[in-house]
Amino acid sequence: MAITRETLLAAIDRITAAMERDFDMLNSADGALGDGDLGVTMTRGMRAISERKEALPEDLGMALLSCAKAFTESSGSSYGTLMATGLMSAAKALRGQTEIAPEAMADLIAGARDKMQERGKAELGGKTVLDSLDALAKALAEAAPGARAAAASRAVDEALDAFRDKPATVGRARIFGEKSIGMDDPGMLAMHSVVKAAVAVE
Numbered sequence: 001m002a003i004t005r006e007t008l009l010a011a012i013d014r015i016t017a018a019m020e021r022d023f024d025m026l027n028s029a030d031g032a033l034g035d036g037d038l039g040v041t042m043t044r045g046m047r048a049i050s051e052r053k054e055a056l057p058e059d060l061g062m063a064l065l066s067c068a069k070a071f072t073e074s075s076g077s078s079y080g081t082l083m084a085t086g087l088m089s090a091a092k093a094l095r096g097q098t099e100i101a102p103e104a105m106a107d108l109i110a111g112a113r114d115k116m117q118e119r120g121k122a123e124l125g126g127k128t129v130l131d132s133l134d135a136l137a138k139a140l141a142e143a144a145p146g147a148r149a150a151a152a153s154r155a156v157d158e159a160l161d162a163f164r165d166k167p168a169t170v171g172r173a174r175i176f177g178e179k180s181i182g183m184d185d186p187g188m189l190a191m192h193s194v195v196k197a198a199v200a201v202e
Contacts, residue, residue, distance in 0.1 A: 001102065002099040002100060002101055002102070003060075003099065003100035003102070003105075004058075004060075004098065004099055004100075005056060005057070005058050005060065005063060005098070008056070008060065008063060008064075009053055009054075009056070011197070011198045012046070012049055012050060012053050012067075013050070013053075014197040014198065014200060015046055015193075015194055015197040015198055016046040016047065016049070016050045017197070018193045018194070018196070018197035019039070019042040019043045019045075019046045019193065019194075020043060022039065022042075022189075022190075022193045023039040023040075023042075023043050024039060025039070025189070026038040026039035026042060026186060026189060026190055026193075027039035027040065029183075029184060029186040029189050030186040032183060032186075033168065033180055033183060033185070033186055034186055035077075037077065038077075038079060038186045038187070038190055040075075041075045041077045041079050041080045042079075042190050042193075042194075044074040044075050044080075045070070045071040045074045045075055045080055045083060047074070048070035048071065048073060048074035049067045049070045049071065051070070052066060052070055058098045059094075059095070059096060059097070059098060060094045060097050060098060060099070060100060061090075061091045061092065061093070061094035061095030061096060061097060062091070062095070063091075064087050064088075064090050064091035064094060065087075065088065065091040067087050067091075068084040068085075068087035068088045068091060069084075071083050071084040071087065072084040078120070079129075079187055079190070081119070082116045082119060082120055082129065082187075085112075085115050085116050085119045086112035086113075086115065086116050086133075087112070088115070089108075089111045089112045089114075089115040089116075090108045090111065090112055093107075093108055093111055094108070102145070102148055103145075105140050105148065106137050106138075106140035106141035107137075107141075109133055109136050109137040109140065110133075110134075110137040110141075112133065113130055113133035113134055113137060116129070116130060116133070117130050125169075126168065126169045127163045127166055127167070127168040127169065127180070127185045127188070128168075128185060128187050128188065129185070129187035129188055129190070129191045131159055131162075131163055131185075131188065132155075132156055132159045132160075132187075132188045132191040132192065132195075133191065134159075135155045135156065135158060135159040135162075136152055136155045136156060136159075136191075136195060138155070139151045139152060139154065139155035140152060140155075148199075149199040149200070152195055152198075152199045153195065153196055153199055155195075156188075156191060156192045156195045156196065157192070159188060159192075160184055160188055160189070160192055163184075163185065163188065164182060164183070164184055165181055165182055166181065167180050167181050168180040168185060
């Protein structure tokens with residue numbers, strides 16, 4: 001089923017609720033490997049998007065551009081900037097479109113991953129949100145029609161599992177080196193919550 005403005009609005013509601021729910025968890029995870037404010041960043045960003053969601057246009061490119069601006073205005077954090085960068089990548093690709101075909105999601109996410117990688121000057125395999133997006137894009141590209149939501153949910157689960165026992169080599173978490181082994185990357189955790197809420201699959 002094609003993704004429309006109505007689909008987007010429903011996803012915004014679910015993601016906003018998930019960020020409120022996971023506020024303390026994300027702050028705690030980020031406190032162990034970063035600044036301890038990731039829950040604040042994600043909650044503020046989604047609240048800002050929610051506040052303007054009823055005014056979002058049918059044009060999904062313009063709608064996502066508005067979401068990106070809301071995220072940027074709500075937080076000056078590096079993760080907030082990356083989220084906005086990913087949204088802007090999708091916004092550019094979707095300009096003038098009122099529907100997204102399910103099979104287009106893999107390329108949209110891959111494009112967001114690449115722009116975020118360029119902005120953050122990070123490499124795949126460093127135990128960051130990029131690795132979650134990479135797993136997500138690949139899973140969606142291979143998923144059968146009708147199985148994409150389950151594939152997306154499974155991909156973010158598997159990305160967390162795959163990187164948990166690896167050291168962080170990128171971003172602020174890299175200063176913890178071997179101590180980061182056995183710990184989930186905060187950015188990957190945030191994307192895990194976002195995707196689970198977006199596809200409404202636990």
